[in-house]
Amino acid sequence: MFGNHLVLVVTDSKGSRSIRVRSVFRRIFVYLVLFLLSLIVFFVMSIGAFRSEIEMIERDNMSLKKAYEKLLQKNTSLNDKINQRTEEIALVGDRVEYLEGMVGVPSDSEEYERVDYGLQDRIDNASLAGVQKAFFMRFIPNGYPMDYYRRISDFFGYRMHPILHRRHLHAGIDFSAEIGTPVYATADGVVEFARSGFNGGYGHMVKIDHSFGFKTYYAHLDRLIVKRGDFVKKGQIIAYSGNSGKSTGPHLHYEIRFLGAYIDPKNFLNWNMRTFDLIFEKEKNIPWQSLLETIKTMMDQMEQPSSLEAHE
Numbered sequence: 001m002f003g004n005h006l007v008l009v010v011t012d013s014k015g016s017r018s019i020r021v022r023s024v025f026r027r028i029f030v031y032l033v034l035f036l037l038s039l040i041v042f043f044v045m046s047i048g049a050f051r052s053e054i055e056m057i058e059r060d061n062m063s064l065k066k067a068y069e070k071l072l073q074k075n076t077s078l079n080d081k082i083n084q085r086t087e088e089i090a091l092v093g094d095r096v097e098y099l100e101g102m103v104g105v106p107s108d109s110e111e112y113e114r115v116d117y118g119l120q121d122r123i124d125n126a127s128l129a130g131v132q133k134a135f136f137m138r139f140i141p142n143g144y145p146m147d148y149y150r151r152i153s154d155f156f157g158y159r160m161h162p163i164l165h166r167r168h169l170h171a172g173i174d175f176s177a178e179i180g181t182p183v184y185a186t187a188d189g190v191v192e193f194a195r196s197g198f199n200g201g202y203g204h205m206v207k208i209d210h211s212f213g214f215k216t217y218y219a220h221l222d223r224l225i226v227k228r229g230d231f232v233k234k235g236q237i238i239a240y241s242g243n244s245g246k247s248t249g250p251h252l253h254y255e256i257r258f259l260g261a262y263i264d265p266k267n268f269l270n271w272n273m274r275t276f277d278l279i280f281e282k283e284k285n286i287p288w289q290s291l292l293e294t295i296k297t298m299m300d301q302m303e304q305p306s307s308l309e310a311h312e
Ligand SMILES: [Zn+2]
Pocket: 154, 170, 172, 173, 174, 252, 253, 254
């Protein structure tokens, strides 16, 4: 049994003492020490490996951060460039719109000078029957193109251009009105033009071809009801008013043209059966006498009893 003992000898200044340890414990001790040593070695190596990995990740992180910052800078400068270009485009757009407005499309292919037919005080309309007057009121533009409007914001006439200091014609009457106000045809006719778009500043626009050389224009509309080729009756809704095209606020721009020449619509607005004769005095750019005679003759011929009427 003695051989299974380990003898530890401890020596100090007072002398030596010996301690016996069982050899089983000795073995366990040796294994424990070896295990601890290998554990320490493993930890030390692992930590070293982790540390180098962390360092690598940190380096990657740094380079990614730098790349991100570079991209951010590039993005900012690109955004600046985009903003600059957008401004440039808007500027060019303004200029184009302005030029289009100056050109005044869409107009008839030729612009005709208004002709002053002079005072037509010798107009013979006393012999006009009620039905003949009604014919006038049906086929020649008269009355208002809308029932509800705030006010007339601009009349027909020459204006001094605020920037160019050049005279330009405001060729119609502007009715300031809420977007979506119904717009009516002011006489029977056929729709010659009905198109959405900028239309040279007129915006969404309807143009009606009436009888005897008259045309009416309805501009800056919101929604069109009619299309090119539609026959319309006086008082029929053709569109809803808007603020499209070159417009500074919601309004209807209403024009009357006679043989392509601009006519002041003012006298036509309040023209009706009761005020029938007034327009012949006020509006001198229409050959009323000739028109009256033509219509009178035409209607007199229609009133002749025909074979068709005789059967009824
Ligand atoms: Zn106008």
